Amino acid sequence: MRIADSKCRIVLVGLMASGKSAVGKKIAHRTGWPHLDNDDLVEEAAGMSKQTLLSTKGEAEMRRMERLAFDQVLEARAPLVASVAAGVLLDPACEQLLREHEEAFVVWLRVPHDVIAERIADKPKNRPWINGADPLAAIIAMAVDREPVFARVAQDRK
Numbered sequence: 001m002r003i004a005d006s007k008c009r010i011v012l013v014g015l016m017a018s019g020k021s022a023v024g025k026k027i028a029h030r031t032g033w034p035h036l037d038n039d040d041l042v043e044e045a046a047g048m049s050k051q052t053l054l055s056t057k058g059e060a061e062m063r064r065m066e067r068l069a070f071d072q073v074l075e076a077r078a079p080l081v082a083s084v085a086a087g088v089l090l091d092p093a094c095e096q097l098l099r100e101h102e103e104a105f106v107v108w109l110r111v112p113h114d115v116i117a118e119r120i121a122d123k124p125k126n127r128p129w130i131n132g133a134d135p136l137a138a139i140i141a142m143a144v145d146r147e148p149v150f151a152r153v154a155q156d157r158k
Contacts (some may be wrong), residue, residue: 006078006079006106007037007075007078007103008078008079008103009073009076009078009079009080009081009082009101009103009104010024010027010033010080010081010105010107011073011082011084011098011105012024012081012082012083012084012109013084013089013106013107013108013109013153013154014085014086014110014111014150015086015121015139015142015143015146015147015151016047016111016120016139016142017111017114017119018109018110018111018116018118019118020037020038020083020084020109020110020133021037021039021083022113023090023109024037024081024082024083025037026081027081028080028081031042031079033043033080033081034053034076034080034081035080035081035082035083036073036076036080036081036082036083037070037071037082038066038069038070038082038084038085038088039083039085041042041064041068041069041073041087042065042066042068042069042086044047044062044141045057045065045068045069049066050062051138053065053112053129055107063087063088063091066087066088067086067087067088067091067094069084070084070088070097072092073157074097074098074101078103084098086146086150087146089146089149089150089153090146090149091146095149095152095153097139098153101143104137105155106153106154106155107108108150108151108152108153108154109153110150112140113136113140113143114136116135117136117138117139119136120135120139123134153158154158
């Protein structure tokens with residue numbers, strides 16, 4: 001698949017604060033393609049922010065909404081650029097769908113863990129998975145589960 005292909009969807013994956021939204025917006029601006037951002041899609045569907053959704057309805061409902069956003073990314077008319085929630089890919093069915101999607105060009109935004117920790121240190125309330133923990137330790141713990149998934153779905157997979 002070529003990136004210039006009109007049926008292409010560039011799908012950005014990575015840990016929280018890896019830049020999925022920012023990079024997605026820049027690619028969309030350069031290509032003229034729409035950008036589907038996970039947080040925006042969840043907020044639109046739920047009628048509230050992800051943080052509010054999580055605190056009022058719980059993790060299961062937030063994950064359900066993230067799955068709806070993920071399905072929307074895979075079903076939307078291409079070309080497009082999309083940012084996918086890291087947690088949704090922990091579901092093996094979602095991982096497989098993304099790996100097998102013929103139009104998805106998956107890009108893993110790899111950012112050093114200490115850089116991510118610095119990015120989120122000033123905004124812990126916007127990052128409920130940190131829960132007052134040491135940001136670097138929390139990021140490293142998340143990376144253990146998520147980075148192998150990112151490696152499997154990323155386009156440079158063998």
